[in-house]
Amino acid sequence: xxxxxxxxxxxxxxxxxxxxxxxxxxxxxxxxxxxxxxxxxxxxxxxxxxxxxxxxxxxxxxxxxxxxxxxxxxxxxxxxxxxxxxxxxxxxxxxxxxxxxxxxxxxxxxxxxxxxxxxxxxxxxxxxxxxxxxxxxxxxxxxxxxxxxxxxxxxxxxxxxxxxxxxxxxxxxxxxxxxxxxxxxxxxxxxxxxxxxxxxxxxxxxxxxxxxxxxxxxxxxxxxxxxxxxxxxxxxxxxxxxxxxxxxxxxxxxxxxxxxxxxxxxxxxxxxxxxxxxxxxxxxxxxxxxxxxxxxxxxxxxxxxxxxxxxxxxxxxxxxxxxxxxxxxxxxxxxxxxxxxxxxxxxxxxxxxxxxxxxxxxxxxxxxxxxxxxxxxxxxxxxxxxxxxxxxxxxxxxxxxxxxxxxxxxxxxxxxxxxxxxxxxxxxxxxxxxxxxxxxxxxxxxxxxxxxxxxxxxxxxxxxxxxxxxxxxxxxxxxxxxxxxxxxxxxxxxxxxxxxxxxxxxxxxxxxxxxxxxxxxxxxxxxxxxxxxxxxxxxxxxxxxxxxxxxxxx
Amino acid sequence: xxxxxxxxxxxxxxxxxxxxxxxxxxxxxxxxxxxxxxxxxxxxxxxxxxxxxxxxxxxxxxxxxxxxxxxxxxxxxxxxxxxxxxxxxxxxxxxxxxxxxxxxxxxxxxxxxxxxxxxxxxxxxxxxxxxxxxxxxxxxxxxxxxxxxxxxxxxxxxxxxxxxxxxxxxxxxxxxxxxxxxxxxxxxxxxxxxxxxxxxxxxxxxxxxxxxxxxxxxxxxxxxxxxxxxxxxxxxxxxxxxxxxxxxxxxxxxxxxxxxxxxxxxxxxxxxxxxx
Numbered sequence: 001x002x003x004x005x006x007x008x009x010x011x012x013x014x015x016x017x018x019x020x021x022x023x024x025x026x027x028x029x030x031x032x033x034x035x036x037x038x039x040x041x042x043x044x045x046x047x048x049x050x051x052x053x054x055x056x057x058x059x060x061x062x063x064x065x066x067x068x069x070x071x072x073x074x075x076x077x078x079x080x081x082x083x084x085x086x087x088x089x090x091x092x093x094x095x096x097x098x099x100x101x102x103x104x105x106x107x108x109x110x111x112x113x114x115x116x117x118x119x120x121x122x123x124x125x126x127x128x129x130x131x132x133x134x135x136x137x138x139x140x141x142x143x144x145x146x147x148x149x150x151x152x153x154x155x156x157x158x159x160x161x162x163x164x165x166x167x168x169x170x171x172x173x174x175x176x177x178x179x180x181x182x183x184x185x186x187x188x189x190x191x192x193x194x195x196x197x198x199x200x201x202x203x204x205x206x207x208x209x210x211x212x213x214x215x216x217x218x219x220x221x222x223x224x225x226x227x228x229x230x231x232x233x234x235x236x237x238x239x240x241x242x243x244x245x246x247x248x249x250x251x252x253x254x255x256x257x258x259x260x261x262x263x264x265x266x267x268x269x270x271x272x273x274x275x276x277x278x279x280x281x282x283x284x285x286x287x288x289x290x291x292x293x294x295x296x297x298x299x300x301x302x303x304x305x306x307x308x309x310x311x312x313x314x315x316x317x318x319x320x321x322x323x324x325x326x327x328x329x330x331x332x333x334x335x336x337x338x339x340x341x342x343x344x345x346x347x348x349x350x351x352x353x354x355x356x357x358x359x360x361x362x363x364x365x366x367x368x369x370x371x372x373x374x375x376x377x378x379x380x381x382x383x384x385x386x387x388x389x390x391x392x393x394x395x396x397x398x399x400x401x402x403x404x405x406x407x408x409x410x411x412x413x414x415x416x417x418x419x420x421x422x423x424x425x426x427x428x429x430x431x432x433x434x435x436x437x438x439x440x441x442x443x444x445x446x447x448x449x450x451x452x453x454x455x456x457x458x459x460x461x462x463x464x465x466x467x468x469x470x471x472x473x474x475x476x477x478x479x480x481x482x483x484x485x486x487x488x489x490x491x492x493x494x495x496x497x498x499x500x501x502x503x504x505x506x507x508x509x510x511x512x513x514x515x516x517x518x519x520x521x522x523x524x525x526x527x528x529x530x531x532x533x534x535x536x537x538x539x540x541x542x543x544x545x546x547x548x549x550x551x552x553x554x
Numbered sequence: 555x556x557x558x559x560x561x562x563x564x565x566x567x568x569x570x571x572x573x574x575x576x577x578x579x580x581x582x583x584x585x586x587x588x589x590x591x592x593x594x595x596x597x598x599x600x601x602x603x604x605x606x607x608x609x610x611x612x613x614x615x616x617x618x619x620x621x622x623x624x625x626x627x628x629x630x631x632x633x634x635x636x637x638x639x640x641x642x643x644x645x646x647x648x649x650x651x652x653x654x655x656x657x658x659x660x661x662x663x664x665x666x667x668x669x670x671x672x673x674x675x676x677x678x679x680x681x682x683x684x685x686x687x688x689x690x691x692x693x694x695x696x697x698x699x700x701x702x703x704x705x706x707x708x709x710x711x712x713x714x715x716x717x718x719x720x721x722x723x724x725x726x727x728x729x730x731x732x733x734x735x736x737x738x739x740x741x742x743x744x745x746x747x748x749x750x751x752x753x754x755x756x757x758x759x760x761x762x763x764x765x766x767x768x769x770x771x772x773x774x775x776x777x778x779x780x781x782x783x784x785x786x787x788x789x790x791x792x793x794x795x796x797x798x799x800x801x802x803x804x805x806x807x808x809x810x811x812x813x814x815x816x817x818x819x820x821x822x823x824x825x826x827x828x829x830x
Contacts, residue, residue: 297684299675301668302654314658318647325646325687393642394703396608398659399631545609552640 056138063142076238315408381458645689
């Protein structure tokens with residue numbers, strides 16, 4: 001990265017890219033959908049801003065308290081918190097920010113330093129970076145107020161720490177992007193990610209379960225781990241602050257130097273990846289015709305699905321094949337059972353002892369798991385054409401009505417939810433106890449109502465706010481922000497009505513009453529569902545220009 | 555006389571203030587290999603999108619095989635095959651799965667769909683990649699697969715938007731062979747293309763659209779005769795005018811006819827003088 005100076009040419013290129021981004025934003029506001037999306041994004045940033053400022057204040061108070069009390073080494077906990085949030089939240093939320101397509105930039109005479117800076121800048125304004133920076137600002141302020149003489153040193157250290165985090169996040173993304181580019185590495189990474197996320201869910205329950213007990217083994221392990229913790233970036237930053245606070249500057253400088261060495265190593269790793277891209281690395285798996293003639297395999301027939309018309313069966317098969325080839329979607333499908341397991345391993349560890357709320361009310365385990373399954377399904381039903389992308393053109397030129405196409409998709413979604421519900425029921429039987437018949441019936445009736453309401457709203461939103469998504473890549477399954485907000489509103493209605501229903505049933509001491517109310521609600525919703533379904537051909541025709549331009553764009 | 559396979563009356567499409575296609579009256583007889591030409595932005599893709607139901611017409615009427623597209627869209631779509639600009643593929647299926655899916659959507663039973671899938675994959679030389687997802691196919695392979703999906707139900711009319719764009723000579727040969735076979739069996743083909751040599755070799759009839767208006771329609775010979783007559787009249791009026799013609803005694807090529815009709819001019823060397 002030597003010679004990183006901003007020549008007039010580079011400045012012109014940066015200005016051109018900034019202009020084009022701005023122009024894209026402004027052009028996006030020409031349509032109502034674009035304006036809605038901008039409002040929804042504004043609301044999202046407001047939410048993140050509040051989270052960032054709230055956390056910043058909390059960390060400032062915590063830092064002030066720790067420094068004032070002389071517990072400077074405990075700053076490490078705060079820094080680890082910031083570090084883990086910064087690096088893990090994009091992964092946990094599947095929210096890798098949109099990255100620039102190298103091939104688009106490399107057509108232009110960009111120097112490597114320009115390319116490097118652009119790649120670093122793209123995606124660095126994601127929520128985790130903004131929140132992380134705000135939190136570190138709070139920490140610095142807290143330290144400065146508690147011990148003004150330490151402010152400047154803490155500021156230098158935490159700016160370095162922030163830079164390290166930005167570089168690390170981009171470095172991880174760049175390497176993950178490389179591994180995701182090829183099927184084999186993508187599968188290995190997907191499996192690793194899956195195991196990691198599942199393990200991560202259990203940290204809290206396991207800490208609560210074992211944290212309060214005295215375990216000599218655990219103490220011994222902690223004592224062994226602590227010195228290594230101090231050698232990692234958050235530990236080093238904390239050591240540098242603590243040493244300076246105690247007036248011992250040699251260890252503080254050594255820790256700072258090591259911190260800088262980490263940052264440089266990360267920069268070097270990022271540099272390797274970006275340089276390969278800059279030199280035109282092509283990881284495409286596009287195939288050509290094999291030069292070696294192979295024996296032609298027999299073509300498999302499509303699935304035999306009795307009772308379904310040809311188009312319905314074709315859509316059902318296609319939808320299931322799509323889902324089965326999506327690691328991220330399969331991952332979300334098992335989450336309801338994982339969540340139950342997390343509750344099961346809650347502080348009490350056992351349904352009969354105090355702690356986890358499900359241990360107090362194991363009868364709620366099945367409804368809770370089923371509700372979570374419904375929430376997961378919203379990922380699919382609110383943007384049901386998103387993964388079809390240019391395939392949407394096929395639906396428009398095929399002799400099948402959209403009513404039938406959507407029915408096929410809804411059938412797939414209902415089938416999935418049925419499987420999920422059965423899976424949750426079995427998991428509840430295994431982890432807690434078999435749910436009572438009235439609870440089971442009421443839950444199934446509630447799920448039917450929630451499904452019908454979500455399908456009704458989802459079918460409309462799939463036509464009004466579609467967004468092209470990719471089932472195959474992590475973090476590329478998000479619907480439009482407008483859809484996300486609308487679906488949150490629907491969930492509020494569903495859970496509000498469910499809550500009122502449960503209160504009524506409880507007031508009368510009859511769970512069966514809840515089942516009856518849910519069934520009545522499902523009956524009413526089914527009328528709305530059929531009404532919307534019958535309107536879909538007209539809506540699809542009215543909206544075809546907007547839908548095709550969104551789903552067929554490169 | 556047979557009813558036209560495709561007919562439009564006053565077909566118009568506006569995008570806000572812009573009139574992309576204006577008052578187009580097309581007539582394509584059954585069994586014709588029909589080429590639809592025009593310069594960039596002339597309205598070719600807009601027209602083919604309207605003919606296939608991918609875009610709504612602002613006004614005008616479209617009849618396909620005697621059926622009104624707006625009144626009977628499903629019946630029309632049952633009898634046509636389409637390879638649109640974006641190819642309409644489902645990237646996360648294999649070639650065979652996609653063709654089986656297309657067969658199902660066109661109402662073929664699973665055995666027939668399976669049999670035709672195997673034959674089409676074999677004909678298109680795509681059978682040796684059974685597990686490869688469509689998204690991993692090369693551009694040429696995707697074009698061949700899109701064409702296979704468009705013909706799996708044996709359509710009476712085939713609409714092709716730039717079928718030879720980005721396709722190598724081998725794949726192009728396969729596509730042409732399939733199209734010729736369909737024509738000999740009585741199907742109608744409507745294609746847009748920028749490759750005038752291919753259009754000249756394949757198409758029996760042509761229409762040329764320019765700035766949204768249909769400026770010429772007929773067989774290649776009719777278009778040639780029209781342009782030659784115009785050129786003769788122009789040279790009689792003004793002997794110094796540029797005849798833009800071919801070599802003496804030679805026939806006008808489609809490119810020459812096209813340039814004369816759309817008023818294309820060759821740029822002089824003085825323009826873009828900074829360019830090397």
